[in-house]
Amino acid sequence: MVAPFQRHGTHSQAPAHSTAARVGHVAAVQATAARYDLDRLRSRFGGRLITAADCDYDQARSVWNGAIDAYPAVIARCAGPGDVATAVRFAE
Secondary structure: OOOOOOOOOOOOOOOOOOHHHHHHHHHHHHHHHHOOOHHHHHHHOOOEEEOOOOOOHHHHHOOOOOOOOOOOOOEEEOOOHHHHHHHHHHHO
8 A cells, every 4th residue: 555645845946047147057957958949849849949048947947846946958838739739758
C-alpha cells in the first residue's frame, strides 16, 4: 500500500540568487535554446513558447515549490493536445 503524500511543516523559499548568477543562468539557457530550431517549433506550435529572452520568463518558470529554481530553455504553454505532442517530440 502506498501512503499518501504528506506535507510536514513549511518549506522555505530558495535563497535569492545574485544578479551575476542569474545573468549566467540566462546566458546558458539562451545558448541551449539557440542550438535548437525554435523557429521550426514555433511554426508548428499553436500555443505560446517562452524563452529567457521574454520579459515574463521568470514568472513563467516559477513553480509552487520554492525549492525548485530551474531555468528551462523553453517553456511551452500548450493550446491543445497537438501542442503537447509537438512539445514532447521537440524535447526528445
